[in-house]
Amino acid sequence: MEATNQTGIPRFLLLGLTEDPALQPLVFSLFLSVYLVTVLGNLLIILAVGSHAPLHTPMYFFLSTLSITDVCISTTTIPKMLVDIQAQDHSASYPGCLSQLGFVLVFGGLENCLLAAMAYDRYVAICQPLRYAIVMSTRVCLLLALLCLGFATGNALLHTLMPLRLASGPDGEMPHFFCELVQVIGLSCSDTSIHTLLVHSGTSLLAGVPLVGIIFSYSHIVTSELRIPSRRGRRRAFSTCGSHLSVVCLFYATGIGVYMSSEVTVSPTKNAVASVMYIVVPQMLNPFVYSLRNREMKGALRQLITGVPPGR
Template sequence: MEPTNQTDISEFLLMGLRDDPELQPLIFVLFLSIYLVTILGNLLIILAVSSDSHLHTPMYFFLSSLSFTDICISTTTIPKMLVNIQAQTQSITYIGCLSQVCFVLIFGGLENCLLAVMAYDRYVAICQPLRYVVIMNPRFCVLLILLCLLITTLNALLHSLMMLRLSFCTDREISHFFCELVQVTRLSCSDTFINNILVYSGTSLFAGIPLSGIIFSYSQIVSSVLRIPTVRGRYKAFSTCGSHLSVVTLFYGTGIGVYMSSEVSDSSTENVMASVMYIVVPQMLNPFVYSLRNKEMKEALRHLIVGMPYFL
């Protein structure tokens, strides 16, 4: 019997976080709270940067872009899960699943690129301070963002178009709380060799190149900071990198944790929880990391919150 063509598939089933029905209300409240905190925290960062003229610098421009990306990633994955829990269903349409795969790839890749761009910004600020204004001019910063978006969009479209050629038979259960590229590809009953090659090569490029850029930037930063004669000068120079370094550690640390858990454990529940730590938690914590470790951001947020009643 020939496999059913993918055009006959009307929906998939998202099976993640489903084990105990009695826990569904708790899971709903937990993820709704995480989503609201993520949206509110990142939105406050964007508003603070846009409203405070002192923050109209490349570093905070990239930070607001990162916050926007975090909002988009969370909005791509969490609301559908909340709707399914509320409706007591696990279904997602074929088109909806394909769209979710595409947007997760776009914004996940964009976050990778932005972290590398922010590391480069810190490298120029500390290692070439006299040329910082010339190099990191507004036009160049916008071009960096557009280039990152273009590359990640082309990568996502390539994977999505390659998924269109796949056929799906009887197995429609995705062991995840959202449509993740690898999980959906595994359901196919057609040859996925080319798709798997693209997945591994794309992962290597979008994880390896930005991470290599970050490591190179910070190696140069550390070398430059160590040449500063005074301890106070070293602390002041490196303190500008503290927030970004914390976010990088959180993002790549959870990402490596997801990879390791998938290699070591075959448990779908453990893999799903590891993915939650990668695709949900960093996006929620990023605003706290930047606001708690950055005096300028603290001051801008304070002025924004104090001034809000006058605009309401």
């Protein structure tokens, strides 16, 4: 079907987190620091997993894939905002805005699905340890990663192509620091009720299915751990999934918090600030969570940085 918009291609004005010129340097410095920490931390995780043979396991394969996703989603949003602040030009073309929107949806959905795949990996490792090598083979891990990517890409294509069927209004202001789906649809001149319903349905499906999988996996993990007779054995079993559980809680807590804040506040600027909690903060903190709570990862990072093998 042809897009409804046949007139001139509109442009959007991304207002960012604040319109106060005095605060722009502070915002620039803060987000530049956050971006550098995010990229450096996740690259260290990727290099540590790739260079340390004991970490060539399914759990760390998914972890390194998650780190790549974190770098990609941060690169999709933060550099554009930094360039806008530096150049004092906050405009975004319609194709550029849709491209950014698509990448945000792809990598955000991929991160969501990867957390579910990692929960399944921990479920098999703890509840079916004798079958772990067979169930979580290299082929299965690759298929799971591709399935996550396909699921996220399909959802992103659906929501990215959807605005093309809407009649675009004149150039409009978007109170956000990146092109967000609801904001783009809200600037349309067409009736968006069906599209808004589709957005909420798709978002609920994309977030709900992995979340159900995570809850299912951890309910069985907890049940299995309670059957372990020794306290030391239970502690060791839980330590293998403690880092992942922390990342899951961080990801969903920030996402749910942003959703609830958007329902109770009518300030678009406050919603933009709240969005930082799920599009920036988890990606920066994930490497710290895994490196601080995981002894194997700390050893691999030490070897990568100092050249001293773990245990010496």
